[in-house]
Amino acid sequence: MLSIVRPVLLLDEQRVRQNISRMVNKAKHHGVAFRPHFKTHQSAEIGGWFRDFGVKKITVSSLQMAYYFAESGWKDITIAFPVNVCExxxxxxxxxxVHLNLLVSSSEAADILARDIKTDTGIFIEIDTGFKRSGMDVDNIDAIEKILIRIGTNKYLRFEGFLTHTGQTYLAAGPEQIRSISAETYAQLRRLKEAFHSAYPHALISIGDTPGCSVMDDFSGIDEIRPGNFVFYDLMQLQLGACQPDEVAVAMACPVVAVYPERNEMIIYGGAIHFSKEFITIPEKGPVFGMMVYLRKEQFTEPDPDIWISKLSQEHGTVRTVPHQAAHFSVGDILYFMPVHSCLTANLMREYHTLSGEIIQTMNS
Incomplete structure (x- = not known):
């Protein structure tokens, strides 16, 4: 029996392992390398579950995270964030x-690495295929070639290939649009790889968004996939159609601290410092910061469409219900909510409570 007195992030280990198994098998089926992103769970113990399925190389989002997982025995690590030359x-x-790969996202960074790196290091060039966050424009062949030439002047730098994050899939209206965006991205990357094939025949194409990796059935021309959020999934992935309700492996457990039936609202102990302020928009509801689920037979149910978090302050969560629902709850009840973005929620909560009552630490614990 779980004993919950304050907000905690609950984790269903069975679902996590099923999610890992499913993505490992998908990568094998399509003949692509699997380098999962560990920024979602940030846990050495959960990282060990990946080892159980034969995973040997990983992705992280910071040098600090790379050190943390290196200390846990991981020897092949890509930092999929523009290299911070201050470090x-x-x-x-x-x-x-360890075998360390860095991400070069600008000519300035390439110049600094070419000048200063004195240790064998892998280099991926980050490619922007339309998300407009960081990376070299996929069509700017001349600028990409200049970076390759600059990298080639340093014997310690080893060009690994081209890496992208197709973040625009998170803006898709559903699985079909995810497939359309992903297919166009893969075609762009195949053309890029072909442009440099004669000079760099071993260059890899590495892609990394969970929506695309979850719904795509054709990875032609792709050498490596790096999804991260799939390990837990969340409300955003569910809304996108990237997962099913029974694949979401985490839920926030929060005590009810006030009930206001006359306004169809409750207040939970669980705010922005627990969930994050990431939200999705649902017609007739507006911004939604989480949706209520139930814990039945040691499993989370699909979200209840009649109960959702409508507003977050630092510690407060305002839960909205359809008429007459709030009156069914009392102060002291523990409610469960599917978070909108499990990566951010996990980072804020710093540890997991499994459904069997164990506590799993993270690098932030």
């Missing part, structure tokens, strides 16, 4: 002990 000394220390 070059620490980067080289780590690169002397």
């Amino acid at each position: 070059l000394n620490q980067i080289q220390d780590l690169a002397s002990t």
Whole structure:
């Protein structure tokens, strides 16, 4: 029996392992390398579950995270974030002990690495295929070639290939649009790879968004996939159609601290510092910061469309219900909510409570 007195992030280990198994098997079926992103769970223990399925190389989002997982025995790590040149000394220390890949997202960064790196290091060039966050424009062949030439002047830098995050799939209206966006991205990357094939025949194409990796059935021309959120999934992925309700593996458990039936609302102990302020928009509801689920037979149900978090303050969560529903709840009840973005919620909560009552630490615990 779970004993909950304050907000905690509950984790269904069975679902997590099923999600890992499903993506491992998908990568094998399509003949692509699997380098999962560990920024979602940030846990050495959960990382060990990936090892159980034969995973040997990983992705992280910071040098600090790379060190944390290196200390847990991971030897092949890509930092899928534009290289922070302020950390070059620490980067080289780590690169002397593991196979480390960095992400170059600008010509300036390439110049600095080419000048200063003195330790064997892998380099991916980040490619922007339309998300407009960071990376070199996929069609700017001349600028990409200049970076490749600059990298080639340093014997310690090893060009690995082209890497992208198709973040625009998170704006899709559903699975079909995810497939359309992903197919166009893959076609762009195939053309890019072909443009440099004669000079760099071993260059890899690495892609990494959970919606695309979850729904796509054709990875032609792709060499590596790096999804992260799939390990837990969340309300955003469910709304996108990237997963099913029984694949979402986490839920926030929050005590009810006030009930206001006359306004169809409750207040929970669980605010922005627990959930994050990420939201989705649902017609007739507006911004939704989480939706209520039930814990039945040690499993989370699909979301209840009649009960959702409509507003978040620092510690307060305002729960909205359809008429007459709020009166069914009392102060002291524990309610469960599917978070909108499990990566951010997990980072804020810093530990997991499994449904069997165990506590799993993260790098932030």
